[in-house]
Amino acid sequence: MFAYGRDILKKRRAEPREDLLTAIANAKLDGELLADEYLDGSWLLIVFAGNDTTRNTLSGAMRLLTEFPDQRAKLASQPDLMANAANEFIRMVSPVIYMRRTATRDTEIADQAIAEGEKVLMYYGAANRDPAMFDNPDALNVERANSDKHIAFGYGPHVCVGKRVAQIQLEEAYRQILGRYPKATWTGDIDIAPNNFVHAISRLGLRLVG
Numbered sequence: 001m002f003a004y005g006r007d008i009l010k011k012r013r014a015e016p017r018e019d020l021l022t023a024i025a026n027a028k029l030d031g032e033l034l035a036d037e038y039l040d041g042s043w044l045l046i047v048f049a050g051n052d053t054t055r056n057t058l059s060g061a062m063r064l065l066t067e068f069p070d071q072r073a074k075l076a077s078q079p080d081l082m083a084n085a086a087n088e089f090i091r092m093v094s095p096v097i098y099m100r101r102t103a104t105r106d107t108e109i110a111d112q113a114i115a116e117g118e119k120v121l122m123y124y125g126a127a128n129r130d131p132a133m134f135d136n137p138d139a140l141n142v143e144r145a146n147s148d149k150h151i152a153f154g155y156g157p158h159v160c161v162g163k164r165v166a167q168i169q170l171e172e173a174y175r176q177i178l179g180r181y182p183k184a185t186w187t188g189d190i191d192i193a194p195n196n197f198v199h200a201i202s203r204l205g206l207r208l209v210g
C-alpha cells in the first residue's frame with residue numbers, strides 16, 4: 001500500500017489534478033516538497049484515518065441499534081433525528097481509542113499533576129462517556145441534546161480533517177441502510193481485532209430484515 005501510495009503521489013506531481021492527493025503531493029514545508037516518509041505518512045492518514053474510523057462506527061452503530069431497539073424505532077419514525085443520531089453513534093463507538101500528547105509545561109488536570117515533558121494519553125471513549133458531561137452515558141439516546149459535544153474527532157489544532165466528511169457519510173449510510181432494512185439486526189456475532197489504537201470490528205453478523 002505504501003508503494004502504491006507513493007506511486008500515486010508522484011504521479012500527481014507530474015500530472016496535477018484538482019484533488020486532495022495533488023494538494024498533498026505538491027505541499028511544501030520550508031520551501032521543499034515533502035520527503036518520501038511524509039508522503040507515506042500522509043497516504044497512511046488518508047487511507048487509514050478516513051477508513052477504519054468510519055467503517056467501525058458504522059458496524060458499531062448496527063450493534064447499538066439492536067441493543068437499544070426503542071432508539072431504532074424512534075429513528076425509523078423520525079428520520080429528522082439522523083444527524084443527531086450520527087453524532088450519538090460516534091460518541092458511543094469512539095473508534096479512535098487514544099492519541100498522545102507531550103505536556104509543554106507543568107499543569108494539573110482533575111487533581112492530577114502533569115510535568116512538562118510528560119507524555120499524556122487522551123482516551124476519547126472515557127471523555128465521551130463522562131457522566132459529568134453526558135447524562136446516562138452508556139445508553140444510546142438519538143435525541144441527546146448535547147450529542148455533538150463528544151470529542152471523538154479530537155480537539156484543537158489537530159482536530160480531524162475529515163470530521164464533516166465522516167458525519168455526512170455516516171448519516172447517509174444509516175439513512176440508506178435503515179431505509180431499506182429498518183429492522184436490520186445484529187446476530188450477536190462479532191470479532192474485534194486485537195488493536196489498542198482503533199476499536200477495530202473485523203466482522204459483525206447482521207440479519208438484513210426489511
Ligand code: HEM
Nearest residue numbers: 045049050053054096099152153154155158160161162166
Ligand atoms: C468517525 C470517523 C472519524 C473519527 C472518529 C476520526 C477521529 C480522528 C481523531 C481522534 C484524530 C486525531 C485528532 C488529534 O490528534 O487531536 C483524527 C485526525 C485526522 N483524521 Fe479523522 N476521524 C474520522 C474520520 C476521518 C475521515 C473520513 C478522514 C479523511 C477523509 C479523516 C482524516 C483525518 C486526518 C488527515 C487527521 C490528521 C489531522 C492532523 O493531525 O492535523 N478522519 N481523526
